[in-house]
Amino acid sequence: MTKSQLIEALAKAEGITLKAAETAVNVTFQSMEQALIRSDRLEIRGFGSFKVKNYEGYKGRNPKTGELIEVESKKLPFFKVGKELKERVNGGISEE
Structure with missing residues (x-):
């Protein structure tokens, strides 16, 4: 949608x-x-919750060249599905 x-x-x-x-x-x-x-947590009952996760920096490699690179720390939104939605998606609860 x-x-x-x-x-x-x-x-x-x-x-x-x-x-x-x-x-x-x-x-x-x-x-x-x-x-x-x-960085507030956002919860929608029966649907799921959103929060911001902090990821530490690390040393990685450029996949094209193999060169070592420093990947900076970052924040990314993260969604965790709620139990009710998970059950609906898996066919456990019918819509009313």
Whole structure:
């Protein structure tokens, strides 16, 4: 599902305009993004949680040349699926 498909689904489900649905989706994603930028943990019950993981730097190799390179430390968003969603995906819980 793309962002535009999500907007269309929201507009149809709630009987609102595409513009209102687009605003709601954008505000939701922007709020999630800001929380992750602050390194806050973000939890959506029944769906999963997002957090920022810190990765230490290390020495690696350039795959083309074999040259040793220093890979800098970094932060990356990490998603952990919730139990309920995992069960739904695996067919354990039917939608109501």
